[in-house]
Amino acid sequence: MAANSFRPRVVTALAGLLALSFGSLADSRIEDQAEQFFRSGHTNNWAVLVCTSRFWFNYRHVANTLSVYRSVKRLGIPDSHIVLMLADDMACNARNPKPATVFSHKNMELNVYGDDVEVDYRSYEVTVENFLRVLTGRVPPGTPRSKRLLSDDRSNILIYMTGHGGNGFLKFQDSEEITNIELADAFEQMWQKRRYNELLFIIDTCQGASMYERFYSPNIMALASSQVGEDSLSHQPDPAIGVHLMDRYTFYVLEFLEEINPASQTNMNDLFQVCPKSLCVSTPGHRTDLFQRDPKNVLITDFFGSVRKVEITTETISLQPDLGIMESSNKEDQIDEERMEPLKYAEQLPVAQIIHQKPKLKDWHPPGGFILGLWALIIMVFFKTYGIKHMKFIF
């Protein structure tokens, strides 16, 4: 009898224990969910997609940009948050055998021009100045909204550039260039004006890695299609159209992005693997040292999509302000107040090393070595020619 009554008590106790543990587990799961919910600090997404080359034989650069545009739009970023800059009109070029289309795969598999392309900066408006003005927000007063980058300090911005480039520069419109230093400074201006939360910079040009070498602002992650000294190669030669349709790196990035949907949990590490040397012939590179989060925690949709985070819970969660963070931020404010006075400009360019502005005063030493020999030779020849007695005319 006692054994009989003992067992249900044990069972109840066990059940209660289990329920408790489940509860705590559920609790911690809710906590994790809440953690995940606030994992990324951004609330809106922007994209700036730039194609810098014109002429029919640079069809592939326009196709590159349009394929990224297509993916970004498909994953949720609206046109109002995309600044699309195309330096030439390939769809309506007289040489296009399929007018109003821009294909990214041969045999006309994928028309990236679509029906609802909105090009913000077109043709000759794509200049270095306009690009930098868009980034830094210094646009003329009458600029329409579609041509502005109205980002704030909670925006994640994707910047994609393609065209012809070299070691440290990118060519715009066959007539001007933007250097990696200008780009780095533009990003620093954006950081100081709090125009981004995190920035993903992708570049598909020859020697693309040189463009991200000079970045120095925080929260920037960069990818490039080739290292310094390598060329990015084109892909998809299409005899029907008569040009190459895409570049290799962006082609494989597009393939990768086609499999992403707004709910995917694919992270940046997968993007880094996208085009290995066997497929791309060039070696893609990336830079994450300025980025504060670990790339494996960064979702692709953090930059390529605009995902409204909605989580449905049935439990209540009490959100405690993280006292630790608040205290440290308080301390930072105090320290900042103390440090107000001695602010000075960061040394951005080692000018003194680049430009010799003042010649350094060196002590005079009598000539030796080669110079001495040379002068001796000259003097000897002189005296042999004219005779030693002319020395008196010298001294």
Add this chain to the structure above:
Amino acid sequence: MGLLSDPVRRRALARLVLRLNAPLCVLSYVAGIAWFLALAFPPLTQRTYMSENAMGSTMVEEQFAGGDRARGFARDFAAHRRKSGALPVAWLERTMRSVGLEVYTQSFSRKLPFPDETHERYMVSGTNVYGILRAPRAASTESLVLTVPCGPDSTNSQAVGLLLALAAHFRGQIYWAKDIIFLVTEHDLLGTEAWLEAYHDVNVTGMQSSPLQGRAGAIQAAVALELSSDVVTSLDVAVEGLNGQLPNLDLLNLFQTFCQKGGLLCTLQGKLQAQDWTSIDGPLQGLQTLLLMVLQQASGRPHGPHGLFLRYRVEALTLRGINSFRQYKYDLVAVGKALEGVFRKLNHLLERLHQSFFFYLLPALSRFVSIGLYMPAAGFLLLVLGLKALELWMQLHEAGVGPEEAGGASGPSPLPPQAQGGEHSGLGQGLDGTEAGSPDLPGTTVGLHHPHQLLTGLPAGRHHGAGCCAHQALWAPATLWHPAGADKSGSHTPRQPVPVARAAGGTAVTGRGLAALSGGAGTGRARAPHLWCPALSAAGPGPLPLLAALLECALLEVTSACPVA
């Protein structure tokens, strides 16, 4: 003293050059010829490559399939031609219009400078017919030309047929960014020239032609086609134009890549390309082709209508279909496909062809020699002329020096050596008789130029007149002392320094210098200041002083033969 101002060393140098000159000339000539012959061999020839970015590779899909249509047109054309005896203009107009082009005609006439051998009249007149295919979505700012020359003896009916079939095919495409002009000319090159002159609004050959009603913008490139048979075994490419002008190499490269793509056999100068360039046969055949090309360029004739386009800086080629005894024959479709590919790639051009070479030699269709590599050969040949001129100069100089030593010295003043030094180093100071330099001080005009020294006791062979010619030249012009004058030196005839004719500067400054001389001399020597006639003409030691004498007589005024004693 310096190498060139020291007379002893200078003489030694002169003698060295004179001794070596003949072998040097021979060597240079042989080097030039050898270099030229070596041009066909691998290190000096390069493979051709496309330089123009816009044209890219042969990545187009040729879709021309109008072989039957071309043959039909060809037969019609031939029939109408036979019936009318000349170009069937009305039929051509009708057909071009039916194909969808804008058709225009142009009549021209020209009086030939020489009478015709078949007719007594020597006036040629004809009509050109051309149709313009407008680019569907582009402004008509640029154009390409496909032309077929029809002459009384050359029946290019298949070419006309292919032209019409291609026009029909091109009319159905929407990717043209340039207009295409399909031109059929009468009387071969005369018609082409008339059309070109009217198109560019010039008149260089005196042709009377009606003005063109339809134009299509600047011509970027042109292809001329000559086909007289339904099937061809090979296509011969002609590049040499009027006065040896050549089209940009990129056009040839483009055509050659399409030949390779379509498997068409293309020849240059009628010769097949050598396949094997590693052994000796390939380069030898290349050499033959290259020399043929040089000969054709040297003739100056345009070897096809393309030669006339080149003058207007329109890159052009002529393609001739050759039907020889070979097994594998190509029909009009293959030729049409190659042309379609070429035109499609030319359509991609943004600027005129300018990236590749304009001066080159072709040992084979896929190899070329640029001007930078063949110019040294010509340079070596010209060097012979330079060396010979140098030798002449120095021999004139030497001939003056020789007699001086032969004549010994009768009381030469101590000045002569320094005189020579002085005169050579005293360039530009002129014959200033008043200048008295101490003998040992270099760099001044020494007392040689004192008049009394000129008058008396000057040994033969004295070199005077560095001041005579105040040239900045290295070789201070020396006067030539005629040996015959030396022979006659027994007479009191004053030594008559004869300035070597360094033409322009020589005469002018000679006058000045000699005026100073004569001014200094002052005595009643009936010497005209400018007159230094070579007292001898015949009794020279060789032809060279004679030559010099003749030159001087020609250049200086000779009023009287010799001053009177």
